[in-house]
Amino acid sequence: MKARSVLLLTAALILTRSAMALEPTTDRPPLNGNMPRGEYLARVGDCVACHTQHGGAAFAGGFAMPTPFGTLYSPNITPDKATGIGTWSATQFYQMLHTGRSRDGTLLYPAMPFPAYTKISRADSDAIFSYLQSLNPVHLANRENELRFPYNNRSLMYGWRLLYFTEATFAPTAGRSAQFNRGAYLVEGLGHCASCHSTINALGGSGDDSAFAGGLIPLQNWYAPSLTSNQESGLGSWSIADIAALLKDGTSKRGAVYGPMAAVTHNSLQYLTDADATSIAVYLKSLLELKPAVAKPVANDIPPTVLALGQSIYADRCASCHRTDGTGMPPAYPPLAGNPSIEMDVSVNPLRMVLNGGYPPQTSENQRPYGMPPFAQVLSDDEVAAVVTYIRVSWGNLGALVTAREANAMRLAPLLD
């Protein structure tokens, strides 16, 4: 029972609404280049997203991360001596990232992605630490976590760590290019992509075999697609340039970022150097070599009335941008034909795009983004289900039927904190 609690706790804590945090916007999107190294690495690690509360001072913490087991609050990492990390040393900072233990020995909850950060090099850790120490100190006391019994017992983390955490340093893969290894370092370490893009198994953990295998983000109701399945991310058929553009610019010829990934581009990935964006793309594309593509059966059990309704809504509401043949007008209006975001077994992402719409973030390469309107207020559950079903099975797409009940459930999904 206790072990089970540990594992369930993990499911709730490792994935949070962190990605939805907002970096304050300014007059224009930032231009890249000439950023000091520590600041750049802190960007790539997306520290600001969780360590800043909405409308609060950057890095001063206090950001609420609700879980089914209670609410966690991120700590202040500005150099304030009383409430921040002003009295920490670079070694203590590295030990925290590397071991998942705070300076006083407290075991960190995996809302702090130490299972990935353990691979950050000492040199990079030192650079990030120097950057954080250079910030203006903000006096803001850390807020106590509000976890319910028994989840408020930190010793549960001993069990979790035994099962799911291994201290590690990044080891380049021999025989692979420097570009591949740079991408691997960023994806597995600082970028902590697996925090969202991994399957949380039935026991609430994510083992090696599930790394980057995709996962539903608890409470957010967005699905982070598998990075190792061509049927989900579909990255195998993407060019390196398109993957890099998606991450950094928020848009590409194959699709745009949406949901929590829009926040990741806004807070973090838009600052990537072209070289790092390309390295990440090279590595992500290589992940598909790990698993062979599995042929998927064609859905043939769709009631004709559903298809007819879906088709008529599509013609009426969608075709002017995404075109009758589903090819869209990329990069402004993404293609729907052959778009794995739409075909995935988990249908929450296309449902939410139809219900909520969305604009990708404004970035230096996408200064005036095109966007999708919400349809929650004009389409019924039956209509939403029909049009999403239609795009999931048309033009050779291999998705399955979506029900009105599934569409209805997504109406209650939170939009932002």
Place this chain on the structure above:
Amino acid sequence: MIWRAIALVLGLYAPAYAEEIKVAPDTIEARAEGCATCHGASGEGTVDLNFPRIAGKPSGYLFNQLKNFRDGHRSYPPMNYLLAYMHDDYLRELADYFSSQPPRQQSTLEPSMPTDEAGRLLATRGDSKRGIPACVLCHGTRLTGIEPGIPGLIGLSSRYIAAQLVSWRVGTRHASHPDCMHDVAARLSEAQIHAVSSWLAAQPLPVQAGPAAHGAWTPVLACGSQP
């Protein structure tokens, strides 16, 4: 070749040609498509009266609203979500676009409501006992607002106006300090909100439906959103 030329002239190739266009129009209209299902293609409003017409409102006012939605000072999750990752320059461009569109009467779609004298008196004279200034003192005798920050109040649905007054009162809508509409809305009774929003919605848009130029008059209250 000659036949193709003739066909082109006659427009016979047009449908086929249209299907070849695979690049989105490089216009602000196309970029504002995300607003269309609620506010209409050019901001003229739709049959759903919960969503206001935004066409022809003062640009500074629209910009303030976009910014407030983005930053969470005005709470409406669908808008907070759509604008989360836009910067000021782009919000300003969107505001300018909708501001430049001709305003249209949206409230004619609403079933006519009986309007009593109380609404008219409140809008034109105010309620000195409760310290409520008349709407016309800031929004103008035509009630079409003034550049850059004060919006018009007519040609909108009563339910939208009433919802905004309630939002100000309960604190889900804020403006820059001093937030004078908060102070005004906080003094309005339920009955007064109903009366004034019904009366405003029943007024026809004047021929000159757009906002007056900055400086046309001095609003009676000092408000943070009107420089």
